[in-house]
Amino acid sequence: MQSRLHAKRVSTGCKSSSGTLVERRCEPCEPTTGSLDYMGLCMALSKQEAQQLLSQGEVEGWELHEDEKSRLHIRKHWRTKNFVKALDLCKRLGNVAEAEDHHPDLHVTGWNHVVVDVWTHARDGLTENDFILAAKLNKLPKEDLLRKPKKKMMDTY
Numbered sequence: 174m175q176s177r178l179h180a181k182r183v184s185t186g187c188k189s190s191s192g193t194l195v196e197r198r199c200e201p202c203e204p205t206t207g208s209l210d211y212m213g214l215c216m217a218l219s220k221q222e223a224q225q226l227l228s229q230g231e232v233e234g235w236e237l238h239e240d241e242k243s244r245l246h247i248r249k250h251w252r253t254k255n256f257v258k259a260l261d262l263c264k265r266l267g268n269v270a271e272a273e274d275h276h277p278d279l280h281v282t283g284w285n286h287v288v289v290d291v292w293t294h295a296r297d298g299l300t301e302n303d304f305i306l307a308a309k310l311n312k313l314p315k316e317d318l319l320r321k322p323k324k325k326m327m328d329t330y
Contacts, residue, residue: 193231193308217298220245226301231308238290245299246292247307251319253285258318262287265318266310275306285320 235247253259259281270276278290293300
């Protein structure tokens with residue numbers, strides 16, 4: 174028999190929440206008690222469901238990846254002005270992640286390349302929480318840290 178708490182948490186869980194992704198909050202996918210009631214809260218998404226969420230404008234620029242264990246992740250790359258700006262970007266991204274209590278893998282490669290991998294470790298794949306976090310990371314002010322895209326040379330013939 175389900176507890177009243179479990180019924181309430183499932184009804185407000187990831188898939189049934191309304192509003193845009195950026196307006197929503199990440200929901201816990203791990204137990205807050207010794208009970209297994211949390212197991213239905215945030216179920217892992219199928220590849221098709223993940224692709225559907227990726228098609229939304231709020232997560233523009235994120236790509237679907239599958240790791241060596243066939244776990245789905247979403248990933249985004251940013252190029253910063255320099256190494257210090259890359260570290261600053263990681264701090265800003267980390268502050269959003271901490272506020273949502275949903276922590277991505279952050280990587281600084283080279284001297285100005287930041288890569289973010291988001292997935293729900295507790296579900297060995299993607300949940301809607303990952304897309305909520307991605308939408309919030311997209312909205313984060315960061316233009317002062319990023320390199321401007323190089324303009325392509327146009328043929329003048």
